[in-house]
Amino acid sequence: MLKLPNVTLVAIGSTSIEGNKKALQYSSLQAQFGKVKFITHVKPPNLPDNIEFCKIEKITSIDKWCYEVVYNLGSYIDTEFALLVHPDGFVVHPEVWNDEWLKYDYIGAPFPLPKDNFSYRDINGKIQRVGNSVSLRSKKLLDLPKKIGMEWKPFHGFYNEDGYITVNMRHIFKEHGCNFAPLEVAKYFSREAEIPENKDVEKTFVFHKHKGRNKNYPNFEASA
Secondary structure, eight states: OEEEEEEEEEEEOSSSHHHHHHHHHHHTSSEEEEEEEEEESSOOTTOOTTSEEEEOOOOOSHHHHHHHHHHTGGGGOOSSEEEEOBTTBOBSOGGGOOGGGGGOSEEEEEOOOOSSSSTTBOTTSOBOOEEEEEEEEEHHHHHHHHHHTOOOOOBTTBOOHHHIIIIITHHHHHHTTOOBOOHHHHHHHEESSOOGGGTTOOOOSEEOSSOGGGTTSOOOTTOO
């Protein structure tokens, strides 16, 4: 069994309670984490003993969820890293884990090349190809926004927490020593979109979204 004592497996949210619980359970089948936490407003029934319930106020919108992830998730993490999972994105191939991923403060699935002239572009106009919410994040990165009072603002009208960190405010995180995984590393960690760069990668540690080669993974989105 894979052992990751310095990683907290975590889910956060007030919707898809059962789905989040199942994602945590499935991710733990062949991997042992330092801690496993479910941050939500009500304790789910039949919560396994290995999953710690952390109570918060009910999250009522996706924008509020994004805010909680950026500014408050870190306060629940006391290991060096957190692995954030969702009902539609979790651990599926623990056997491909690579300790090299712990060199980075953020690693998630690669983004496809944008078809417009603004998506995934940082403050300097450079396209950033690695983000995604289902991700491994360092405690240092999680704590930084609240620690320095980082401004919370939308990008083209949206508060996407992964884009906020890996694209919009990337320069600030980097100024404070945060290291983002490059595409050639991230493509082995997770897959969301089918892109030319990952066509030769059959198995990834985690995934996000049931499409392409991800379509046959367990789907917990429909769970209450």
